[in-house]
Amino acid sequence: MTTQESPTDTATDTASDAAAREAQSGSRASRGRAGLVAVVVWAVLVAAAFAVGHLLRRARLSSEDLLPPLHAQLRADPYTWRMIPAVCVAVACVAVLPVLVRRLAWRPLLLASWAATLAWTLALAWSDGIDHLARPLDNPGEYPAGVGAVRDDPLGWLRTFTDRLHDYPTHVRGHPPLPTLVVWALDAVGPGGTTWPAIVIVLVGTSAVVAVALTVRRLAGEEVARRTLPFLVMAPLVLWIATAMDAFFLGVGAWGTALVAVAAGRDHIVAAVGGGLLLGSLPYLSYGLLPLFAVPAAVLIACRPSARVVVALLCGCAAVPVAFTLLGFWWPDGVAATYDTYRVSSGSAKRSYWYFLVADFAVLAILVGPAVAHALPSSLASVVRAARARTAPPAPGLLAGAALLGTLALALSGVTRGEVERIWVPYAAWIVVAAARHTPPSRGWLAAQAVTALAVQALVLSEW
Incomplete structure (x- = not known):
């Protein structure tokens, strides 16, 4: 026996579909408006941070930055033709990456990214010259300058690190001992000089693109991870x-x-x-x-791993603190x-x-770019909706x-007043x-x- 839909039922279904499409269209329009507002806020925040920073510097209320909120200065001669290789790479990436994301298998796509x-x-680093890759590490305040003491x-050196902290270069005394030990180890096994550490930093830092994509794939699936990859690259x-030690930190954390x-999966x-x-x-x-x-x-909250995975993770996390403590470095004393x-x-x-509490987020805005500013409101809103439901x-949100939240906690602490272009x-x-x-x-x-x-590379001369 078959049943036939009445004209009333068909009309009701059609009306429901139309209402759903209208609601979806309205939701997209709302997200689009929020995104455009976010991009405007992004631009205003960046511009205002530089304008206020300039006024503070003229009033001699800025301690050492020539171009606050960046620890940098404007180039006396903005780059033009020297940017041609970087422009060519950018054009190629914008044109080709969306195609690779659609056509390549997952593993080759990770390598290509x-x-x-x-x-x-x-390409961006070499617009400053072929030797720029290692030049930031040649600064007398950087980690390689402290390797001689190790x-x-x-x-x-590790046992007396805290007691003799004032004797060391700026970045050595501003961090725990592990970065200096990493550079020391690279110096011991490599050819010497700063070129080898610079290469390792760049390779580890850029590999974070793969690590972040793998994490997104585990939490949200391959399609979302594929959509993320071009934005991670660009x-x-x-x-x-190239070349701040914080890029190495990025790779380790990722x-x-x-x-x-x-x-967990x-x-x-x-x-x-x-x-x-x-x-x-x-730490x-x-x-x-x-x-x-x-x-x-x-990630743990989203994946809900088994108890034995959590125990193994905690044991792994404890290994480095226990080792450093037994070898004579007590982390709270270092802090x-x-x-x-x-x-x-x-x-x-x-x-x-108060200036850097706001301006540091303008620097963060530069690091993530306008595309992220446009997507961030809807990404965070999706997390709020999921929490309510x-x-x-x-995963993106x-x-x-x-x-x-991590950057907010660090900014509120007051220890990140400037120089966050690398810290972030x-x-x-x-x-x-997002x-x-x-x-x-x-x-x-x-x-x-x-x-x-x-634009930043062409106009701004950074220490890193």
């Missing part, structure tokens, strides 16, 4: 991958989080221990990386000693807290929101994930990301 990130990073007796934050995501104990080892090293690479734990914490040197320094401690939050790098990559909300191929937004990076 890493290669594209590496090419984009080096070379003969690394264990003795993010303006690559300007500070791979630690990716291993946690893999371990596959109940993989080895991945859990490996992820724990990398994440446990973060010993930089005191400012502690809030970055919000990102792997969000206290570094804070003492910070208070008497002529730099960060004398910068305006008690459903699983979308969850990861971006966790990273934003490990956080900014996770905020870029751009997965854009509908492919999104070449216009990818071009906006590229133009932002090119």
